[in-house]
Amino acid sequence: MNNSEPHQSISRCLADEAGEHALAGGADLPRIERAVREILAAVGENPDREGLQETPARVARMYAELFAGLHQDPRVHLQKFFIEKYDEIVLVRDISFNSMCEHHMLPFMGKAHIGYLPNGRVIGLSKLARVVEVVSKRPQVQERMTEEIANLLVEELDAKGVAVVIEATHSCMAIRGVRKPGSVCVTSAMKGVFRANLSSRSEVMTLIYGDTLGTRS
Numbered sequence: 001m002n003n004s005e006p007h008q009s010i011s012r013c014l015a016d017e018a019g020e021h022a023l024a025g026g027a028d029l030p031r032i033e034r035a036v037r038e039i040l041a042a043v044g045e046n047p048d049r050e051g052l053q054e055t056p057a058r059v060a061r062m063y064a065e066l067f068a069g070l071h072q073d074p075r076v077h078l079q080k081f082f083i084e085k086y087d088e089i090v091l092v093r094d095i096s097f098n099s100m101c102e103h104h105m106l107p108f109m110g111k112a113h114i115g116y117l118p119n120g121r122v123i124g125l126s127k128l129a130r131v132v133e134v135v136s137k138r139p140q141v142q143e144r145m146t147e148e149i150a151n152l153l154v155e156e157l158d159a160k161g162v163a164v165v166i167e168a169t170h171s172c173m174a175i176r177g178v179r180k181p182g183s184v185c186v187t188s189a190m191k192g193v194f195r196a197n198l199s200s201r202s203e204v205m206t207l208i209y210g211d212t213l214g215t216r217s
C-alpha cells in the first residue's frame with residue numbers, strides 16, 4: 001500500500017498556500033496532534049513507525065479545515081441583501097456539502113436545497129452556499145444543521161417562508177453499526193408560510209424534487 005504520497009502532497013500544498021497559521025484558523029494544532037498520537041497508541045499501533053510519523057500533524061491540519069466553521073459566523077454572509085419587490089420563491093438546489101457527524105466523528109455528505117419567500121430582502125445566491133459551508137464545517141447532526149440554516153434565514157432575511165431540505169449519506173451508517181451503505185437520510189425544516197400553508201409547501205417541494213417525487217435524475 002503506497003497511498004501516503006498523494007495525501008502528503010495535498011497537505012503540503014495546502015500548508016504552502018495558506019501558511020500554517022492561517023490553516024489552523026483557531027484550532028489548537030499541537031493539542032490535536034498529541035490526541036491523534038494517543039489514539040494510535042490506544043488502538044494498538046506504534047505512532048513512531050515510519051508511515052505514521054507525519055500522521056498526527058496531517059490529521060491536525062485536516063481537522064482544522066473540517067471544523068473551521070466553529071470559528072466563523074454564518075450571519076456575516078447574510079448581511080448584504082438587496083431590496084427587491086420579487087415575491088415568488090427563490091430556490092437554490094443541490095448545494096453540496098460535507099460535515100462531520102458529532103456522534104462518531106465520521107463524515108456525512110450530501111446536498112442541501114434552500115428555498116425562501118422574500119419579504120423585500122433578497123440575497124446573492126452564492127451566500128446561501130456560504131451559509132451551508134460554515135454551518136457544515138462543525139461537529140454536526142443532520143437534523144440540527146437543517147434547523148440552524150432555516151433559522152438563520154428566518155432571522156436575518158425576515159423571509160415570509162423558509163424551506164430547507166438536506167439529503168445525506170452517513171459513513172457511520174455505511175462502515176460500522178448496521179452497515180447500510182447507500183441509504184440516504186432526508187431532513188427538512190419548514191418555516192413561516194411553508195409550515196402554515198400546504199399549497200406553499202407543496203410548491204417549494206415541487207421546485208426541489210420536480211413533479212414526481214423520486215424521479216429527478
Ligand SMILES: [Zn+2]
Nearest residue numbers: 101103104172
Ligand atoms: Zn454518526
